[in-house]
Amino acid sequence: MRLSLFLLLCLMVSCQETEGPTPPTEDVYAAPGAGEDDRERHVWQKPGVVIEVLGDIEEKVIADIGAGEGFFARRLAPLAVRVIAVEIDQRWIDYLDTVRMTELPANLQPRLEPRLALADDPLLADNEVDIVLFVNTLYLIENQEDYLRKLLPALRPGGRVVIVDWKQQDTALGPDPSDRIGLSTLAGMLESAGFQVISTDNTALDYQYIMVAEKK
Incomplete structure (x- = not known):
């Protein structure tokens, strides 16, 4: 009887050792103090998917263009060296602050920097950032190619632009399809602005695509 019990315990320990750690869920990217709207968006936005696309950001400076209420900025600040939350409305800057x-x-507060910018210029300094992130923002900018071109001096060597925007089709959420930017249009725009598209994902998110480009 004792021998059987001993073998059973050994088998249980062996199974625990081979199973390995449980992979993190999307909850790991939940923002502290987030309200109901943030929690609802968390379900469909899948911030973990987007953050994984950014790669290892521990030593990176990220510019979050059109940061709004800080859905991504507040999640990225604990992970990156600095997050510049760019907005063109002082009310959002005050909110982000x-x-x-x-x-x-207190030790992480310096990592989040709300920055007031212009509608046609993010006002980033030369060689200031490693990654520029657009989430549901680029389609709202009037002269998109010119705006993208202005990012080039701000990006450090190997710098990238990550664009998350609405799929150009009818979806349960998002603007009118006629206001959206198609993938081929965006790719051409990036190439003309001085970038090279390195990846496109049209399936990971329900309502949006993800395109990544780096400066040529």
């Missing part, structure tokens, strides 16, 4: 002071620990 409140987010920085109330939702981030």
Whole structure:
């Protein structure tokens, strides 16, 4: 009887050792202090998918263009060296500053920098950032190719642009399809602006695609 019990325990320990750690879920990217709207968006936006596309950002500076209420900025700040949350409305800057002071620990607050910019210029310094992130923002910019071209001096060597925008089709969420940017149009725009498209994903997100480009 004791021998059988001993063998059973050994088998249980062996199974635990071979199973390995449980992979993280999307909950690991849940923002502290987030409200109901943020939690609802968390379900369909799948921030973990987008953040994984950014790669290893531990030593990176990220510019979040059109940061809004900070859905991504507040999630990225604990992971990156610095997140520049770019907005063109002072009210959003004030809101983001409140987010920085109330939702981030004191030691992480300097990592989130709300920055007031212009509608046609992100006002990034030369060689300031490693990654520029657009989420549901590029389609709202009037002169998109010119705006993308202005990012080139700000990007460090090997710098990338990650664009998450609405699929050009009828979806349960998002703007009118006529206002959206198609994948081929976006790719051509990036090439003309001085970038080279390195990856496109049209399936990972329900309502959006993800395109990644690097400066030539």
